[in-house]
Amino acid sequence: MLVYWRVFAFLALLFLHSRGAMREKIVDFTHHDYNAMTKILHTFATKYPSITKLHPLGESVQNRILWVLEISDNPGVHEPGEPEFKYIGNMHGNEVVSREILLHFIESLLDGYQRNDEEITNLIKNTRISIMPSMNPDGYEQAKTVPRNDESERCTGVVGRRNANNTDLNRNFPDQFDENKAAVESGLQKETLVVKKWIDENPFVLSANFHGGSLVANYPYDDTPNKRSVYSATTDDDIFRKLALTYSSNHPTMHLNKAQCVGDNFKDGITNGAEWYSVTGGMQDYNYVRSNAFEITVEVSCCKFPSESTLERFWKENKKSLLEYLKLVHTGLSGFVKDQKSERGIEGAEINVLDRNHPVKSAKDGDYWRLLVPGKYKVKVSKRGYFPVTKNIQVNDGLATKEDFILQPIGKMHLKQDEGSTNLQEVLLEKKPVPVGLVIGLTLVCLIALSLTLALTIMLVSKYRNRGADRKAQYAAVHTEP
Numbered sequence: 278m279l280v281y282w283r284v285f286a287f288l289a290l291l292f293l294h295s296r297g298a299m300r301e302k303i304v305d306f307t308h309h310d311y312n313a314m315t316k317i318l319h320t321f322a323t324k325y326p327s328i329t330k331l332h333p334l335g336e337s338v339q340n341r342i343l344w345v346l347e348i349s350d351n352p353g354v355h356e357p358g359e360p361e362f363k364y365i366g367n368m369h370g371n372e373v374v375s376r377e378i379l380l381h382f383i384e385s386l387l388d389g390y391q392r393n394d395e396e397i398t399n400l401i402k403n404t405r406i407s408i409m410p411s412m413n414p415d416g417y418e419q420a421k422t423v424p425r426n427d428e429s430e431r432c433t434g435v436v437g438r439r440n441a442n443n444t445d446l447n448r449n450f451p452d453q454f455d456e457n458k459a460a461v462e463s464g465l466q467k468e469t470l471v472v473k474k475w476i477d478e479n480p481f482v483l484s485a486n487f488h489g490g491s492l493v494a495n496y497p498y499d500d501t502p503n504k505r506s507v508y509s510a511t512t513d514d515d516i517f518r519k520l521a522l523t524y525s526s527n528h529p530t531m532h533l534n535k536a537q538c539v540g541d542n543f544k545d546g547i548t549n550g551a552e553w554y555s556v557t558g559g560m561q562d563y564n565y566v567r568s569n570a571f572e573i574t575v576e577v578s579c580c581k582f583p584s585e586s587t588l589e590r591f592w593k594e595n596k597k598s599l600l601e602y603l604k605l606v607h608t609g610l611s612g613f614v615k616d617q618k619s620e621r622g623i624e625g626a627e628i629n630v631l632d633r634n635h636p637v638k639s640a641k642d643g644d645y646w647r648l649l650v651p652g653k654y655k656v657k658v659s660k661r662g663y664f665p666v667t668k669n670i671q672v673n674d675g676l677a678t679k680e681d682f683i684l685q686p687i688g689k690m691h692l693k694q695d696e697g698s699t700n701l702q703e704v705l706l707e708k709k710p711v712p713v714g715l716v717i718g719l720t721l722v723c724l725i726a727l728s729l730t731l732a733l734t735i736m737l738v739s740k741y742r743n744r745g746a747d748r749k750a751q752y753a754a755v756h757t758e759p
């Protein structure tokens with residue numbers, strides 16, 4: 278009997294232990310420096326190989342790796358029709374809360390998938406999610422050297438804010454209103470170049486980057502042509518307000534209409550970037566102006582480098598906002614742009630919502646996403662070599678309204694569609710159709726010219742003949758004289 282009890286107790290212990298191990302979290306509520314963060318990211322990638330891929334995207338000035346953990350049911354590739362989303366944390370090295378909450382967010386997604394949580398599993402199956410917990414690892418290593426008891430420097434200071442080359446990364450992107458910044462790429466820092474390339478080369482639809490020192494969701498534009506701090510609206514202001522409000526309203530205190538941090542007071546916890554203060558070379562504007570992605574900038578803590586005891590609270594405060602904001606990538610309008618003849622997707626077609634003047638481009642497989650608030654829109658899709666298509670579309674609330682655009686090619690499309698003929702085909706496609714009016718006009722001009730020439734010829738010929746007759750007469754007159 279005793280033996281049975283012992284075996285039972287052993288099995289029970291084993292069971293409890295294994296359950297405990299399963300539940301053991303990878304990320305704890307401490308600050309994670311570069312080495313600790315790197316270790317955690319590798320652990321995620323090892324523990325969840327089928328739904329993650331860890332990308333060493335590039336290097337910082339001091340050669341630390343800018344890690345991106347990708348989460349998707351098919352990591353490493355863009356799947357046709359699946360929107361891409363990104364979060365970037367710790368852009369200013371001393372604003373560290375986002376680095377921690379993004380690590381916890383990654384774990385909640387991976388754990389949710391493992392537990393078969395329906396919502397999270399659906400998100401991972403239908404979205405390519407990329408998370409960079411730290412864009413400025415060099416700055417972080419400097420910031421962490423500030424003594425813990427120097428609360429004023431830790432909370433409101435600037436040690437570690439910039440990268441190791443003394444540059445503020447959120448002032449370092451090419452800017453639409455500042456020609457010097459837009460033109461001089463050599464001034465871009467290593468970290469900026471890495472992230473810029475990432476933005477340029479992937480069809481991101483939605484993103485956010487995180488900061489500290491305030492509590493607000495900030496949306497484009499971040500500056501004005503004359504650098505004054507006034508409201509600087511994009512033509513997509515309604516969407517940006519919705520994006521920012523989704524973050525702030527799902528946060529327990531950000532949306533409250535009273536000052537959350539010393540000196541701040543934002544209605545509903547959101548603000549237009551330039552209205553708060555004008556920033557030249559910000560990352561969110563670069564995303565919106567130069568790529569398809571809509572990005573906002575979220576300030577998640579009054580104190581930039583708070584004590585570890587507050588980290589669990591910060592995670593709990595932001596957990597729902599992080600998830601709800603991510604879900605917005607599946608709203609608005611989406612679908613495919615396709616070639617009518619070959620039925621293939623058309624890359625680089627412009628999807629232009631009329632009156633917004635902010636076209637997005639279709640991705641490699643012809644897939645496109647256009648964030649919009651619910652409403653009626655006139656949407657024009659065009660691509661060189663095709664007749665454009667315009668449609669009136671009702672965009673609904675909730676999941677994205679699906680609409681495909683089938684474009685009819687202009688010109689000789691009977692050419693064989695093999696790789697070698699692509700260039701030739703491009704050239705042929707670029708031939709514009711000859712307008713009927715022009716043909717008729719030219720024909721008329723030719724006819725008139727021809728008749729004029731004819732008339733002139735007849736005139737000349739008859740004149741010459743007459744002259745000839747005169748001469749003959751003269752000659753005859755002279756030579757018939759005796």
Ligand SMILES: *[C@@H]1O[C@H](CO)[C@@H](O)[C@H](O)[C@H]1NC(C)=O
Nearest residue numbers: 338442444463464465466467
């Ligand atoms: C530091 O920044 C300057 C431009 O501001 C750049 O020319 C230089 O190459 C950068 N140095 C490093 C190590 O990235």
